[in-house]
Amino acid sequence: MARTENKETAGPATRLVADMARKMRVRKGWTQDQLGKEIGFTGAAVSAMETCAQPASDAMLEQLEKVLGDGLGLFEQARLYVRLDKYPEQFKNYALLEQKAVSLSLYATLVVHGLFQTEAYARALIGGGYPPLPERRVEELVEARMARRELFEREPVALVELVLEESVLRRTIGGAEVMRGQLLHLAECARRRNVTVQVLPLDCGLSGEHAGAYGGMTLIETPEHSHLAYLEPQDESLLIKEPTKVSSYGQRYARIRAQALDPRESLGLIERLAGEAR
The missing domain is CATH 1.10.260.40 (lambda repressor-like DNA-binding domains)
Structure with missing residues (x-):
């Protein structure tokens, strides 16, 4: 069928x-x-x-x-x-922008961002979603997601920043071994010269509050140096081009990044959690 x-x-x-x-x-x-x-x-x-x-x-x-x-x-x-x-219909327009972007600024709140996922992590995530998908479709989506990682090797090089919440690192997807592999892969990505990974700790802010409470976002700089914002609420997608709104998201992202651990501290936390995931 x-x-x-x-x-x-x-x-x-x-x-x-x-x-x-x-x-x-x-x-x-x-x-x-x-x-x-x-x-x-x-x-x-x-x-x-x-x-x-x-x-x-x-x-x-x-x-x-x-x-x-x-x-x-x-x-x-x-x-x-x-x-x-x-790709799902709502993702296709963004996918083209992602592969051609000069820079990407990513904020992930629930799971590891798709660009940084391992095959096993992606398979567990996609296969465990709702509504359930046929195995053939799961494998198709996993393959397409893995292909996105070509961005890291592209020439001219793309600059990629990722801020992810500490809770993402502590949420086990696919079991302990899959999660350990994911954390090790994330650490490997963080060592790339064109990639910056920062972790927003659970106790950030004066009382634990932070600027990212409204959810994840992606900021895109195109080859023409236009700036766009991309949001994914549930199974929908929203590409924002209006400069005033994009600027607001950019300012929010800057605040989130300022509240996160610095790249060295973030890498240390990721490596420590990878060691614990056994």
Whole structure:
């Protein structure tokens, strides 16, 4: 049933890749099984891709480029857009902005921000959500979330700041071992030269109050040096462009960051909690 729904709701990039791959395969005189053998996938996987029952994975697109691409780079260029097809509808506009951003300033209040999640943590989080998703869809979303981490290696380099509440570090997602891996990964990210991670402690402020009580936010600087704010209340999304409002969010973020532990203290706390998560 899920695959039938996929065929009906497949996005334009998924359909374009399916059509290109089928036509190029037929031109070579190959069956689906033969193409599968060439790219290291089963014939059934090729069939699922060509019928849009299952969008091509990044790994499949890489192999299709090598075997069918003829040096044109079409399948390589399609990777980002096929990935967008996999995201929830409300996230797609932001995803494009995120990958092209000059800088990102992130504040996470409930869970580790998606850019910093490990595969196991993301799988536990997505799989445990509501309404329940088919396993195929969970894996699709996990793969798409992991692909976002390409931002850290991109050239020109993006500057990423993350402030997350201490309660996020102490909330166990997926069990102790998954959480330990997540904390160690977060510490590794914090050591990157283009990344700053700060923890907002439980006892921040004079009496525990802090400027982030209204929830998480993302501030984006585009390649054109425009500034935007992005919010995700529940399963909705809100992209804010009005300069006055964006400025207000920027000031709030600056206050949150000022109330957080400095990067060295934050890294020490993350490493200590990772040691305790056994």
